[in-house]
Amino acid sequence: MPWPFSIWIENVWHTGLRAAVEGLYPPDPGGAPDGVTTDLVARHLAYIRSLPPSHRFLLPLLFFGIELLPLALAPWSGRFSRRTPQARAALITSWREGRIFALRGLGDALRATLQMMYLSHPSVLRHMGEYKTVAYLDDKLDMPIHDSPDMPRVQESL
């Protein structure tokens, strides 16, 4: 495809991704890590690059659709990213809870893919109180490790 067109497409879906992160992971007065703290946009881009080819295409398509679909459904409201973060969250919620199967699927897919990345950030795991009793030496995920009162270390040696 001609390069200006491909750049436009990339701009659209990157904008959709950033807008979704801002809307779904806003700063939290309660202290939960947000989309910025968890570096969600950059991590999601890296995640997409690690996927097989078909999904390297489908996930950008998802964010492309999220960015432009509101324009198609309600042209007066503009693109997804032109709405306030609160309005973006409300829109995704309405899709997920609505009766139209395709929009439900779109909302669920967006929420699932972002939430998967969000919940695999060490700051979120710490906030949730998650921990393990056995360390992985080479794991890039910095999982808290300590003993559990319910799971004494087993004596059997490997």
Add this chain to the structure above:
Amino acid sequence: MIHHLDSLRQGFEVDADVVIIGSGAGGAVAATNFAAAGLRTVLLEAGPQISAKDMTRDGPAFMARHYWEGGLRLLRGTGAWPTMSGRILGGSTVINSAIMFPLPDWVREDWAAADGLDALRGPELDAAYKRVFARTHTAPTPESVFGRRNVLTREILDHAGLKGAPLPRAVKGCEGTGDCLTGCAVGAKQSVDRSYLPGAVQDGAEVYTCAVVHKILMDGTRAVGVEGHIVDPDGHAKLARFTVRAPRVIVSAGTLHTPVILKRSGVTAGGRVGGTFLAHISSFAMGVMNHTVDPWIGATQGYGAFSDRVRGLKFESLWAPSALIGGQWGGVGPDMYEMLPDFKRALMIPIVYRAKVTGKVGIRLDGMPDAQLWVPNEEMWVVLSELKRVVDSMLDLGAEYVYTGVRGVPPKIRTKEQAMSLLSHDIQARDVTMTANHTFGSCRMSGRADRGVVDVNGKVYGTEGLWLMDASVFPSPSAVNPQATIMALADMNSRRIADLDLLATA
């Protein structure tokens, strides 16, 4: 010898007595028997071998590299439901919970009677199960690794009137890390890369990783080898071609990939290859208790029970990386943030059911399987009626609320009155959040050539030198986790092909 990507970048061409596609539950067992019988054995695996440096609890990162389609594969049809399988040496045995049940007698009888597979009634299959269970150290999960989640699951199922037991698993020295779905870093899980493949390699099997088979080479109706590409697991680039020539070809690529390889090779069995497809359907109850559970501690799936009301329906404990558990659970923005502390108090009890479903497997434009599954609403209502028992029990035992992922019921069920909504017949099957990881029957086994793809020995009708050894041959769902039956059938059939029993006698 195990060949890794670095030594395969130029491709390869080899001759063998037998070539096996797929190193999972079926392929690894078959390779072990063939190598033990002295056959020149080549085993091909699409994914890499996992090593200590690959081990991570980052669920999305692990799945992107070690699951087919990055763990994002969906079944089409009634809904859009995830189905996951391993793309790694050892196949899905590396990334499942290692639950090992033999086929229930009533299912075995159903297979034997309905599909003319009388040979399955005999002691040969029993002996195969015995060998498989012994080699994988299958035993009930010890309570010492239950953690609070499995203990609580037992209490909830007991309270619901469901008599359960510790789940039998292929594990030796489990430490209850709850990491089964991202591999077992402590080396306790007896996945076939640990329990079988070392023996196969010791007996001379040549194992090629990162080798994705495109098609089977056919000479008329005779299988004479396979060809495919070496594929980089990072980036998925095709690097080089390979060819293996062998008079015996075993396809153990799994329920979804086996029919794709056969179809691409021109083996269709009159349209029956991929013309059927079955799966266990499922649902779950996620209870948020009024006390800490620490669900990430304890055996991934340590306790379960069979329904006393519905045959073929099973309850079990489960935990997975929170990143996967939390994909659908909860809202967005501030609503989601409020939910985060609930993880610590959560436990999940999935239900798996041998429903009457239909489906088929085709080929997508990108060459991946295109699986469709159709689930009648009535079958899903059976699941939801049993799910209500669990929800009620959770509420009785102090759950603050229960999340089920079912559209049309309150997202936070707080009372038994609210739980009644699970019995509504307004709920459609596609309203239920589920995964379908137990898949079967895309190349069914039958005693009649006009009804199935393979005979009772796994041999493909109308061909020579071509056998299937995975869950694609199951005539109907197994009602229990399929791994042990895949392994036992592969053990029995590969021993027949290799005449291993005869050799032993001699």
